Amino acid sequence: MKSCDLDGGNLSRTLLLVDDAPENLQVLGELLSDAGYRVKVANCGQAALHYARRDPIPDLVLLDVMMPDVDGYEVFERLRADPVTRKIPVIFLTGLDEAAQVAHGLGLGAADYITKPIQPAVVLARVRAQIDAKRARDWLCDQNSFLETEVARRMAENDLIQHLTIRALAHLAEMRDPETGNHILRTEAYVRLLANGLQDHPRFRDSLDAHAIRLVILSAPLHDIGKVGIPDHILRKPGALTAAEWSVMRTHAELGAAAIERAEQDIEEPPEFLSVAKDIARSHHERWDGAGYPDGLAGDRIPVCARLMALADVFDALVSPRVYKKAFPLEQARVMIAAQRGRHFDPDVTDAFIEGFDAFAEIVERHTGID
Known part of the structure; x- marks a missing residue:
């Protein structure tokens, strides 16, 4: 089995690149790092599962389908089964002649796919689209959490006011x-x-x-x-x-x-x-x-x-x-x-x-x- 390695940076959005071909990792890593992303790389499925759970949790995973130890489909399913990683969007990386694999990946719930050999403009556009979509989802989630907390606070406040009003009326009779x-x-x-x-x-x-x-x-x-x-x-x-x-x-x-x-x-x-x-x-x-x-x-x-x-x-x-x-x-x-x-x-x-x-x-x- 090939050794598994990791590389990273200190930028705001984190991508995890998973591919068993070092040349693909190098090309994608340089392209996305130059575009301002923090990049993690893993050259096998086991490493991908490990690094996906480590802080900073990736905002997006670019996942090769064909890998020798654990293929991309299994990695994807295990990511979805883990509460820590289940919401991370995944873009499959697949060859031009693998249309059936593309359909299968999208059917599993992948966010998108990119065909190899990669085209830099396509990669950057599709990554940006998924990052923007995740940012919007995160914002909505934060807003919903805030609203739920606020509703709960106000309901508790209303319950307290109601309870105190009842007690005041009851004590009026009791007095x-x-x-x-x-x-x-x-x-x-x-x-x-x-x-x-x-x-x-x-x-x-x-x-x-x-x-x-x-x-x-x-x-x-x-x-x-x-x-x-x-x-x-x-x-x-x-x-x-x-x-x-x-x-x-x-x-x-x-x-x-x-x-x-x-x-x-x-x-x-x-x-x-x-x-x-x-x-x-x-x-x-x-x-x-x-x-x-x-x-x-x-x-x-x-x-x-x-x-x-x-x-x-x-x-x-x-x-x-x-x-x-x-x-x-x-x-x-x-x-x-x-x-x-x-x-x-x-x-x-x-x-x-x-x-x-x-x-x-x-x-x-x-x-x-x-x-």
């Missing part, structure tokens, strides 16, 4: 009810646990995919937004409510849903989470057995997102102190929730709560007493 503490943080975390625990369950597989779970978690803080419309003498009453006051308090579910619906109507293309937030706000006090409010929905007629919030909201009320009661111990709260399986709560949602109870307890401990 009017001084006993709720970190209720928003805890219930959002409970809902996340329940949704993730149920996403592979046959009953919930279609309704709790990753996108749906994201919307539920995003919307959860707005479940009590309707409390903004409840008079202070009821919402902030330091004790149990009368029957009449309780009737007013219950309207917060409808008030919250109506407020979100008005927001939807004000926007030409409302964000998807508002529909989920509206369902949560209206229906998180519905019960599995139909004895809840405001619509007396039962079973699967209750939106899934509201079923998750129903359990999260009640559990947090049980483990949180109020002026009219102490916080129930965690284990007692677990027993009380379990007792409402199939009555207040969806049976499978209850099972997910029981199975993941340790994580629920950790959330309570982490966020209790931190305002």
Whole structure:
């Protein structure tokens, strides 16, 4: 086998010349070096594969078809199979009487071909055309990468603004009810646990995919937004409510849903989470057995997102102190929730709560007493 050698320079565009004939390498190398290209040369296929991966990565390969160790077609296929070299354009070098080889090379995906003996003007024109085309592709790739990065940045920024706006609205309602503490943080975390625990369950597989779970978690803080419309003498009453006051308090579910619906109507293309937030706000006090409010929905007629919030909201009320009661111990709260399986709560949602109870307890401990 002939020895394999390499030559190079320090110019801006790099060409790799591959030919087993030294005279061809010399003629092409001098022509292209004089034209301002950095030139690498290899006189066998193995060397070509080696040098194609070394910095600077070639911008173009001029590849002889007929070589003794590894022919040009195999070199080409191996270049295409390597992630480092697969995008380098290749011009095949072929004899005048090798029309079938030209067609085969172009069929493999070669960028062009040059016939031997070479004609300097043709070589320079075709090399320039491929270099210009690669420069344009590289520029488009850089632009696309920039645009993708910018779109991702702006989407993340919009998501953050949306999340902060939701939190601000939710805290507005929470500020009017001084006993709720970190209720928003805890219930959002409970809902996340329940949704993730149920996403592979046959009953919930279609309704709790990753996108749906994201919307539920995003919307959860707005479940009590309707409390903004409840008079202070009821919402902030330091004790149990009368029957009449309780009737007013219950309207917060409808008030919250109506407020979100008005927001939807004000926007030409409302964000998807508002529909989920509206369902949560209206229906998180519905019960599995139909004895809840405001619509007396039962079973699967209750939106899934509201079923998750129903359990999260009640559990947090049980483990949180109020002026009219102490916080129930965690284990007692677990027993009380379990007792409402199939009555207040969806049976499978209850099972997910029981199975993941340790994580629920950790959330309570982490966020209790931190305002």
